[in-house]
Amino acid sequence: MLKETTLSRSVRMICVGGLALGLQAAHAQEAAADSIQKVQITGSRISSPGAESPSPLQILSSADIAASGATTLQDLLQKNPTMGTPTLSRTNSNFVTSSAGVSTVNLRNLGDSRTLVLVNGRRFVSGVPGDTAVDLNTIPTDFIERVELLTGGASATYGSDAVAGVVNIILKRNFNGLLFDASTGRSSEGDDFKKKLSLTFGTSSADGASNVMGHFGYSKQGAVFSRDRAISANDQTSKLPKTKKASDAFIPVPNLSSFAPQGHFTGDEEDFTYDRAGNIIPWNVNGGNGQAATGFNRSAFRTIAIPTERFLFATTGNYAINDKVSAFFEGNFASSKTRTNTEPFGLGSDDIYKASEGLVPAETMVNGKAVRNPLVPQYLYDRITDKDGDGLRDYSFTRRMSEVGSRTQTADRDTFRLATGLKGSVGDWTYDTYIAYGKTKEAQNSSGQVNVLNFRNALEAIPDVNDVNRNGSTTDAICADANARAFGCVPINLFGYNTVSPEALKYVIAPGSLTTSITQKLAGGSISGEYFDLPAGKIGWAAGFEWRDEQSSAVPDPLTQAGLNAGNALPPTEGGYHVREFFLETRVPLLKDQPFAKSLAFNGAFRNGHYSTVGNTNSWNAGLEWAPTSDIKFRATRATSTRAPNINELYTAPSQTFPDVSDPCEGVTATSTGKYDAGCRANPYVRANIAANGKVVLTQPDLQGVSGYDSGNPGLKAEQGRSTTVGVVLTPRSIPMLSKFTFTADYFNIKISDAILLSDRQYTLNQCYTGDAAYCKYVTRRTATVGDSSVGALKYVDSLYLNSGGKATEGIDITASWSDYVGPGRLSANIAYTYLKDFWERPQPDADRDYSVGEVGYARNKAVINLAYKWNKFGAHMTTSYTGSGALNDQFLLTNKLQPGSVKVGSKTYNDFQFTYDVAKKIELYLGIDNAFNTKPAPIISGLPGNTTGTETNASVYDPIGRRFYLGVRGTL
Structure with missing residues (x-):
């Protein structure tokens, strides 16, 4: 269990001084300011009265959550400057x-898997297959009493995954009404x-x-489509x-996709497509030579924010x-x-036709x-020859399968968790035992894909001269393969807009x-208490x-699994592990x-x-707390944390993805002398591209099609993390003018050796x-030029989970x-600021450090x-x-x-407001405006x-939605 201690008003203000976001509504502060409370403190399991966490601790109250109007806890936590990009x-x-x-x-930008999320001090089942990351959608915000953020290594106290820190969610208790x-x-x-609701x-x-x-609890959030924002409409x-x-x-x-609904076809030396009237025209993506653009706007179908409905x-x-x-x-x-919703x-x-680099037989x-x-x-038949030597004329194509419709994925996700146990005391010792079971399951159905094998059968058609299909016609087309016909094969016509018949589509x-x-x-279980008197x-x-x-399984x-639906090949991932741990704290x-x-x-x-x-892992921490006077306290902690690899990192079978990379060989010539040029020319397919051009x-498909x-x-x-924190807490209660002021400053330095990363x-x-x-x-x-794909272009760049050369971060939290009465009312103010001094990763032990501080997502200053x-x-x-x-990114x-540093985006400031009015003693109306000044991303x-x-x-990192309004009522009955 978490330690429980009675804190006076002054000690409580120290905790409030550690807030990184949020501020209790003034009326909630007034009611509690002068009372003595029992507050659970994250960071220790000792039930010793008067003890405090020696590590930086930040607290977010239920009043802070209410004042934010947040639908999920993530919405509010992301404003915390200690948080990285989720x-x-x-x-x-x-x-x-x-x-x-x-x-x-994602605390400190060290990764979701290195942020341990607890509920009432105990682990919660993950919401991500193969990972340990908890889905905050499963925790009802209005049932939370407070959230405690312990930044820095905490594996010795809480176990693996707490390398970056702990987010401990404390639920309400002992409530009546x-x-x-x-x-x-x-x-x-x-x-x-x-x-x-x-x-x-x-x-x-x-x-x-x-x-x-x-x-x-029930909540529903609607979709935001790319086409409805000027920045992303095209x-x-x-x-x-x-x-x-x-x-x-x-x-x-403009970058319209070359995969167009009417098709883009390539013969021996000519590309062509169709206009809306069905006429053949030369292919021209950007609409030059006075023609209308022939490409496809994918942004008309894409989604910025996913619609989400929850029952809790x-x-x-x-x-x-x-x-x-x-x-x-x-x-x-x-x-x-x-x-989810994406373009057809x-x-x-x-x-x-992967084996023949995309050559489709026309015969x-x-x-x-x-x-x-x-x-x-x-027109096409007359302009193609036999390219692969099988005696049949060949062509290639790209086509947006608009008749199939948008690609969607509808996911029904359920999370169930039950925990129970006994708490008690034996003499001066207290104990806590528990068992818990949690399960998350997801059933996802998707649309918009095609069966590659059936599609191949449908592409290979012949005239039905013998009326095989018995429809009375000897001039229509049938699938060439008799077995395919027996299973419902219908020839498919890709040449022009909306030419795919419903029967072919069904097949x-x-x-x-x-x-x-x-x-x-x-x-x-744990047992704690005090033993052996010292003078102090x-x-x-x-x-x-x-x-x-x-x-876990997916x-x-x-x-x-076989990659036969023309999309990403995703084999099943299944695995598991068990761990037993023992700890001692003093x-x-x-x-x-x-x-x-x-x-x-x-x-x-x-x-x-x-x-x-x-096998075996060991973690430890050691810390000192020194208060020279009642107004100032210094704290320092040194910790070694561990994180074992999760199921995905261990057992993921080769899963296809489409990464964003820059080809270092682009632009290389036969005589150029750049850093990569000689290595590029050593590849025979790169040399073939140079010889041709x-x-x-x-081409555009080359750049978009890397898998x-x-x-x-x-x-x-x-992996093993070493963290150091050194800080000071000022609570100058002895100075009347500053009696209600609290200040904290903490230096942090976290280094992870053998960090588990996908190879860059x-x-x-x-x-x-x-x-x-x-x-x-x-x-x-690529070994040949086919359609729009160039010989020598990147086809696959694979990645493997490895124990890398490590990663680290360093900075200062302030x-x-x-709070006090100002004029007729009470004013409260809080500021939290993080200065990021350093952040780096090392892809391999022998590689140079890749510094990220000051890059997008790793701003030096956040507040x-x-x-x-x-x-x-x-x-x-406000x-x-x-x-x-x-x-x-400097590598880019x-x-x-x-x-590096030559291309920057400016700082961004977002302002959120909430206004309240008490319509009755315990009921209030509230009106909120998020991103009130509509700051653009x-x-x-x-x-x-x-x-x-x-x-x-x-x-x-940035808000892609813009200004938002909400109106509500809350209270107690």
Whole structure:
């Protein structure tokens, strides 16, 4: 259990001074300011009165959550300057193959998997298959009493995954009555509709020793489409990757897809397409020579924010068996539904005929004679020859399968968790035992894909001269393969708009599915107390154990597993592990009420874990707290944390993805002398491209079509993090003018050795072409020119989970808070600021560090300011969040022959307001405006690193939606 301690008003203000975001509404502060409270403190398991966490601790209260109007906890936590960019959110997951709409958190930008999320001090089942990241959508915000953020390594106290820190969510308890909250809202553009309803109820026994509570919540958030924002309404790309000029980075140029609904067909020397009237015209994507554009605008179909609907139920309770023992339980059930939407599938002939590099036969051999497919137009037939030597004329194509419709993924996700145990005391010692079971499952159904095998059969048609299909006609087309005809094959006509018949569509369409399951089992216990008197007090001790079993599976449909639906090939990933851990913690008071030592204490902890996958791991921490006077306290902690690889990192089978990389060979000539040029020319297919064009020339499909496979690695070992924090807390209560002011400053330094990372694809490419042949095995180039794809263009760049050369971050957190009566009401103010001094990753142990500080997503300066004013029945709350300027990724700039830091986006400031009015003693109306001044997102255009597809910005860093309003009522009955 977490330690529980009685804190006076002054100690409580120290905790409030550690707030990084949010501020309690003034009326809530008034009610609690002068009372003595019991507050659980994250960071220790010792039940020693008066002890405090020696590590930086930040607290977010239920009033802060209410003042934000947040639908999910992620919405509010992301304003905290200690938070990095989450892997998954509503605005960055439209294109992921699973877990779309999940909400995760990422402390210090060290990764979701290195941020341990607890509920009431215990682990919670993951919401991401194969990972440990918790889906915050499953935790009802209105059932939260507070959230505690412990930044820095905490593995010795809480176990693996706490390398970056801990987010501990404390649920409400011992409540009697009924709480309600209902609101609705939308954006100023008329979308992003939001509805929320929550009810919390509780009752206690007559003596108050036992209590049961329940919570029901419902929320629905509507979609935001790319076409409804000016920045993302049209397909575009940055001018920079082509021109290599820094000034061109944020200049968008039209970039309509060459996969058009009417088809794009390539003969021996000519490309052509169709106009709306069905006439053959030369292909021209950008509409030159006075023609209308023939490409396709994918942004008309894409989504910025995923529609999400949630039903939540939570319950807690405790039953006093006697005055020494009580039983407790916690139950959670969350059901959510999300829907992604992307443009109709862009199919290429190389998806169907992979072995022949996309060459489609226009003829079929029948009785030793080549018979023409009657659906192939004469214009194309006359302009093609036999390219692959099989005696049949060949062509290639790309086509947007608009008849199939948009690609959608509808995911029904359920999370269930139950925890129960006993708490009690034996003499002066307290104990806590528990067992818990959690399960998350997802059923995903997708549309918009095709069956590659059926499509091939449908493409190979012959005239039905013998009326095989018995329809009375000998001039129509039938599928050449008799077995395919027996299974319903219908020839498919790709030449022009809406030419695919409903019968052919029915034959080739391939709905997809994905089922996932995550199971967590927990058992643990701890005992704590004080023993052995010292002059400064008793030594506090805690000891305990935890056993945990994690299992996960993600199983796509058979076509997807085989890569036969023309999309990403995704094999099943299944695996699990178990771990048993033991820990010991102590707090030793060294000095008390001495000159220059109001108090001095040592804190230490050690944990040993044994994993079924990586064997033994050890973690420890040691800290000092020194208060020279009651107004100032210094704290310092040194910790070693561990994280074992998760199931995905260990067991992911090669899974296809489409990465964003820059080809270092682009533009290389036969005599150029750049850093990569000699290595590029060593590849025969690159040389063929140079021979054909005078230099390496890449087409738009070449740039858009790079694929690759991500793979797990059962040989991984655990990573180890070393963190140092040194800080000061000022609570100048002895100075009347500053008696209600609190200030904290903490230095942090976290270094992770053997960090588990997917190998960096850009690093792999760069190393391959600077002479390290070991990396070239992960790179595959095209062996021939087919259609729009160039010989020598990148085809696959693969990646593998590895124990890398490590990663690290360093910086300073500062918070300050103050509250007092000003004029007729009470004013409260809080500021939190993080200065990022350093952040780097090392792809391999022998590689140079890749520094990210100052880049987009790693701003040097981040801050949030909260102001609240309460006057009689009226209240106002303002939150201003600031993100400093950021440069584009330095490796991207170097690849494009630009200096690191030469291309930057400016800082962004967002202002949120909430106004309240008490219509009754315990009921208030509230009106909120988020992003009140409609601050536009930074233009991280397609083609630039960090772009979130469909948003034309980095939607994990900047707000892609814009101004939003909401109106609601809440209170107690």
